[in-house]
Amino acid sequence: xxxxxxxxxxxxxxxxxxxxxxxxxxxxxxxxxxxxxxxxxxxxxxxxxxxxxxxxxxxxxxxxxxxxxxxxxxxxxxxxxxxxxxxxxxxxxxxxxxxxxxxxxxxxxxxxxxxxxxxxxxxxxxxxxxxxxxxxxxxxxxxxxxxxxxxxxxxxxxxxxxxxxxxxxxxxxxxxxxxxxxxxxxxxxxxxxxxxxxxxxxxxxxxxxxxxxxxxxxxxxxxxxxxxxxxxxxxxxxxxxxxxxxxxxxxxxxxxxxxxxxxxxxxxxxxxxxxxxxxxxxxxxxxxxxxxxxxxxxxxxxxxxxxxxxxxxxxxxxxxxxxxxxxxxxxxxxxxxxxxxxxxxxxxxxxxxxxxxxxxxxxxxxxxxxxxxxxxxxxxxxxxxxxxxxxxxxxxxxxxxxxxxxxxxxxxxxxxxxxxxxxxxxxxxxxxxxxxxxxxxxxxxxxxxxxxxxxxxxxxxxxxxxxxxxxxxxxxxxxxxxxxxxxxxxxxxxxxxxxxxxxxxxxxxxxxxxxxxxxxxxxxxxxxxxxxxxxxxxxxxxxxxxxxxxxxxxxxxxxxxxxxxxxxxxxxxxxxxxxxxxxxxxxxxxxxxxxxxxxxxxxxxxxxxxxxxxxxxxxxxxxxxxxxxxxxxxxxxxxxxxxxxxxxxxxxxxxxxxxxxxxxxxxxxxxxxxxxxxxxxxxxxxx
Amino acid sequence: xxxxxxxxxxxxxxxxxxxxxxxxxxxxxxxxxxxxxxxxxxxxxxxxxxxxxxxxxxxxxxxxxxxxxxxxxxxxx
Numbered sequence: 001x002x003x004x005x006x007x008x009x010x011x012x013x014x015x016x017x018x019x020x021x022x023x024x025x026x027x028x029x030x031x032x033x034x035x036x037x038x039x040x041x042x043x044x045x046x047x048x049x050x051x052x053x054x055x056x057x058x059x060x061x062x063x064x065x066x067x068x069x070x071x072x073x074x075x076x077x078x079x080x081x082x083x084x085x086x087x088x089x090x091x092x093x094x095x096x097x098x099x100x101x102x103x104x105x106x107x108x109x110x111x112x113x114x115x116x117x118x119x120x121x122x123x124x125x126x127x128x129x130x131x132x133x134x135x136x137x138x139x140x141x142x143x144x145x146x147x148x149x150x151x152x153x154x155x156x157x158x159x160x161x162x163x164x165x166x167x168x169x170x171x172x173x174x175x176x177x178x179x180x181x182x183x184x185x186x187x188x189x190x191x192x193x194x195x196x197x198x199x200x201x202x203x204x205x206x207x208x209x210x211x212x213x214x215x216x217x218x219x220x221x222x223x224x225x226x227x228x229x230x231x232x233x234x235x236x237x238x239x240x241x242x243x244x245x246x247x248x249x250x251x252x253x254x255x256x257x258x259x260x261x262x263x264x265x266x267x268x269x270x271x272x273x274x275x276x277x278x279x280x281x282x283x284x285x286x287x288x289x290x291x292x293x294x295x296x297x298x299x300x301x302x303x304x305x306x307x308x309x310x311x312x313x314x315x316x317x318x319x320x321x322x323x324x325x326x327x328x329x330x331x332x333x334x335x336x337x338x339x340x341x342x343x344x345x346x347x348x349x350x351x352x353x354x355x356x357x358x359x360x361x362x363x364x365x366x367x368x369x370x371x372x373x374x375x376x377x378x379x380x381x382x383x384x385x386x387x388x389x390x391x392x393x394x395x396x397x398x399x400x401x402x403x404x405x406x407x408x409x410x411x412x413x414x415x416x417x418x419x420x421x422x423x424x425x426x427x428x429x430x431x432x433x434x435x436x437x438x439x440x441x442x443x444x445x446x447x448x449x450x451x452x453x454x455x456x457x458x459x460x461x462x463x464x465x466x467x468x469x470x471x472x473x474x475x476x477x478x479x480x481x482x483x484x485x486x487x488x489x490x491x492x493x494x495x496x497x498x499x500x501x502x503x504x505x506x507x508x509x510x511x512x513x514x515x516x517x518x519x520x521x522x523x524x525x526x527x528x529x530x531x532x533x534x535x536x537x538x539x540x541x542x543x544x545x546x547x548x549x550x551x552x553x554x555x556x557x558x559x560x561x562x563x564x565x566x567x568x569x570x571x572x573x574x575x576x577x578x579x580x581x582x583x584x585x586x587x588x589x590x591x592x593x594x595x596x597x598x599x600x601x602x603x604x605x606x607x608x609x610x611x612x613x614x615x616x617x618x619x620x621x622x623x624x625x626x627x628x629x630x631x632x633x634x635x636x637x638x639x640x641x642x643x644x645x646x647x648x649x650x651x652x653x654x655x656x657x658x659x660x661x662x663x664x665x666x667x668x669x670x671x672x673x674x675x676x677x678x679x680x681x682x683x684x685x686x687x
Numbered sequence: 688x689x690x691x692x693x694x695x696x697x698x699x700x701x702x703x704x705x706x707x708x709x710x711x712x713x714x715x716x717x718x719x720x721x722x723x724x725x726x727x728x729x730x731x732x733x734x735x736x737x738x739x740x741x742x743x744x745x746x747x748x749x750x751x752x753x754x755x756x757x758x759x760x761x762x763x764x
Contacts, residue, residue, distance in 0.1 A: 064718060092748075095748075096749055247718055248718070281734075385754065493723070494752050
């Protein structure tokens with residue numbers, strides 16, 4: 001079996017992911033490119049004696065040095081030398097999509113073009129002369145329909161064929177016109193003489209083009225002063241001729257090459273594919289209707305998450321209850337075994353308490369995946385831009401914030417789509433205010449415990465809205481103070497609406513659900529055990545327990561433990577918020593990961609009242625706290641202390657500990673102040 | 688066509704088709720717009736221009752959304 005590597009390149013919205021899914025199925029591995037937080041997806045595929053590693057490059061329009069994604073894609077192609085690069089082209093939007101192909105041609109890689117969404121192109125009356133186009137672009141072309149799984153075999157055949165041929169010199173070069181070509185030739189000659197190693201690796205022509213484009217990454221690789229001087233002189237010369245940056249002229253020539261190629265080979269019976277999309281958009285991004293539609297959609301998402309998620313959640317709860325009882329049964333009644341306590345209270349109580357929220361989290365991610373794949377997410381950014389602009393951010397900031405409803409970590413990573421540093425930092429700072437999936441676990445515990453059936457969904461909605469409102473206020477404040485400066489505007493493509501496919505949505509949902517499960521199995525398991533230990537030790541001596549009844553003894557043991565002591569120590573500070581030391585200990589756990597709050601509380605109560613096993617945690621909470629306290633718990637968890645992973649990610653993305661600690665501290669202080677006010681006012685009103 | 692006056696894209700009405708002349712922006716931004724197909728002489732149709740808020744335009748058969756600030760910087764005829 002011959003091993004080869006295939007890289008998938010393509011514009012955003014070209015259906016790259018559907019092709020990736022088509023080739024690799026669910027056998028995918030998600031990681032990061034080394035050193036940067038750009039997601040790297042890899043998958044395996046076996047075909048006709050080849051074992052193909054498929055690497056999904058980030059979706060890009062070009063391969064410049066202006067964005068991290070483009071650099072990552074470019075470096076992967078140059079450094080890793082994949083056997084074949086497949087460029088996924090949206091066939092219904094061919095000119096724009098071929099721009100990337102021209103860059104790949106210039107890099108002289110073994111190239112296959114997948115004309116994806118060819119069904120849509122056909123519907124729109126586009127007819128391609130594939131043979132002719134294939135000759136002009138010197139690459140095999142295959143038509144595919146990724147979301148229907150069509151063209152897989154043909155694509156694999158083309159990959160195999162191209163891999164066999166290997167790297168070849170191209171005969172067709174994009175001609176940049178006499179003036180630019182003269183400069184290019186001069187620079188090429190200099191490079192070939194002075195920078196031999198570079199020339200061998202990258203090819204002198206590609207280097208020369210990139211240098212004239214004033215590509216900072218390539219320029220930094222060149223050491224020869226003579227080359228750099230020639231480039232500088234060339235750029236100046238071209239600027240005076242064209243009265244524009246050489247880069248723009250070069251891009252124009254590439255587009256010229258494409259339209260030349262398309263003129264001969266693409267026939268169109270001209271019908272815009274956007275008519276249906278435009279009709280939907282007339283309503284969905286309407287000035288008056290847009291925002292209400294968005295808000296209603298969000299409410300529907302939360303209703304579904306909660307209502308449908310309830311059933312599998314009940315089953316899981318019953319399962320863990322049964323598992324706990326079964327394990328307890330292995331020991332004689334009333335046994336004080338530490339192993340039993342570790343398994344039942346630590347592991348099952350802790351990890352089980354988290355896993356019951358898996359249905360909620362899967363459903364939320366399902367909804368987000370559907371919104372993303374259908375194309376609505378880009379519209380949501382559009383609708384929100386008006387509001388975002390007013391608080392000094394732009395609509396695009398809204399996307400990472402939306403991802404923040406799932407988890408702050410990918411959301412903070414997602415802020416890389418923002419070019420402006422001030423915008424980006426502001427967005428990172430307020431992302432933890434978006435209620436993440438882990439906090440959903442807390443709300444899902446608290447809300448049914450304290451609020452009647454009909455108030456539950458609105459309550460959840462309210463909590464989410466409070467988070468959004470606070471994010472808005474904080475962002476505004478930050479933009480007026482720390483991150484003062486002009487708001488930059490943005491460009492974004494609005495993809496036509498598409499029906500999301502079940503397979504793609506399931507893969508998205510599963511990948512994220514799996515990340516959650518992995519966390520439950522690793523970090524949360526470890527923390528649960530540490531917390532269990534901190535809660536069980538040190539144990540008071542028997543003399544101290546003498547004369548107490550069993551319940552008092554349990555209480556005394558807990559108070560004597562490490563956690564009990566810390567909880568007690570911070571209790572005076574938490575009292576004005578309506579929290580006792582048990583909640584305090586749970587909050588300490590929550591800094592490790594938000595969902596630990598739930599497992600921690602479960603352990604505190606299981607340990608603290610071993611006599612009444614029959615009661616569920618919710619009943620215990622109900623008996624011990626008022627709805628006001630319940631609300632304050634949610635409020636505090638919403639605002640306070642982003643989890644450790646978030647702090648670490650903020651540090652990584654801002655490249656600064658002070659910013660990460662600033663975020664941590666200021667959010668915690670804010671949480672304290674707001675919860676304090678709400679609890680005190682609420683107590684006054686309640687009398 | 689005659690000499691139509693240079694004006695920012697932001698003042699173009701919905702449904703109107705214009706030609707791009709220049710973009711008054713820094714190199715990075717300009718380059719990004721160029722790679723997305725916003726080149727001199729390209730035809731731009733304004734699809735949505737609702738005040739206040741971003742713009743939707745059609746370029747080379749794809750829909751693009753621009754911030755209003757950006758629409759001020761793009762000069763068309």
